[in-house]
Amino acid sequence: MRKPLIAGNWKMNGSLALLERFGSALSGSALSDRVDVALITPFPYLVPALQTFRDRSVGIGAQTLNPAPDGALTGEVSGPMLQDCGVRYVLAGHSERRTLFGENDQDVSMRVTAALAHGLTPILCIGETLEQRDANRVEEVVLSQVTTVFDTLEPAERHRVIIAYEPVWAIGTGRTATPEQAQAVHALIRQRLAEYDSTLATDMRLLYGGSMKPDNAGELLAQPDIDGGLIGGASLKPDDFLSICYAAG
Numbered sequence: 665m666r667k668p669l670i671a672g673n674w675k676m677n678g679s680l681a682l683l684e685r686f687g688s689a690l691s692g693s694a695l696s697d698r699v700d701v702a703l704i705t706p707f708p709y710l711v712p713a714l715q716t717f718r719d720r721s722v723g724i725g726a727q728t729l730n731p732a733p734d735g736a737l738t739g740e741v742s743g744p745m746l747q748d749c750g751v752r753y754v755l756a757g758h759s760e761r762r763t764l765f766g767e768n769d770q771d772v773s774m775r776v777t778a779a780l781a782h783g784l785t786p787i788l789c790i791g792e793t794l795e796q797r798d799a800n801r802v803e804e805v806v807l808s809q810v811t812t813v814f815d816t817l818e819p820a821e822r823h824r825v826i827i828a829y830e831p832v833w834a835i836g837t838g839r840t841a842t843p844e845q846a847q848a849v850h851a852l853i854r855q856r857l858a859e860y861d862s863t864l865a866t867d868m869r870l871l872y873g874g875s876m877k878p879d880n881a882g883e884l885l886a887q888p889d890i891d892g893g894l895i896g897g898a899s900l901k902p903d904d905f906l907s908i909c910y911a912a913g
């Protein structure tokens with residue numbers, strides 16, 4: 665049985681004041697242990713977030729990392745640093761990193777490997793653009809984003825990854841994938857995982873991301889192959905985020 669994960673990706677948003685509001689909202693909530701909750705914050709808020717949720721009721725994650733362990737790389741943050749601070753998750757391959765910062769599949773793969781090497785749980789983000797969907801290339805694009813990373817991993821490492829399917833056309837647009845569209849892609853990903861090993865397919869959590877909100881979360885999360893959500897805009901509003909967590913758990 666896969667436990668759902670609801671992860672809020674703050675992107676380059678948020679403040680200490682917002683973190684405090686999340687601290688009050690989530691600590692005072694009746695969240696069940698049937699759902700894992702994570703906040704993926706900008707670097708400066710990681711340590712305050714870890715302090716806010718020192719009971720570990722909310723896992724804290726970073727939005728990227730540099731694959732090198734250390735060195736003369738001004739402005740970068742490494743896996744050992746995140747591990748040192750107690751960070752649990754790190755995103756790799758978010759579409760904004762791919763398009764705005766030029767990260768290709770190989771860069772993404774190096775980040776997943778570095779995360780695993782330093783005890784972090786990578787959340788590998790994949791998804792097609794609208795152009796690729798219109799050209800009927802969803803399966804090809806999404807499965808190749810999975811395999812370029814998974815082919816390089818050891819079998820045991822593959823089991824430690826979480827995948828988030830985020831169709832690029834649904835991110836921040838208010839245009840969410842229908843539950844059927846999302847389920848169809850999740851099922852394809854799971855089939856591909858089964859080719860590596862059947863327990864990988866049954867165990868791996870596949871999150872959906874892209875305009876998930878309180879009013880559509882229930883339907884999306886009810887799909888058999890959707891095991892949670894990676895939430896952007898709605899993760900900046902404690903009440904909305906909590907509603908989505910309740911819908912999952």
Ligand SMILES: O=C(CO)COP(=O)(O)O
Binds near residue numbers: 834835836873875897
């Ligand atoms: O990119 C996302 C999460 O990583 C999704 O963002 P939105 O929920 O704002 O569409």
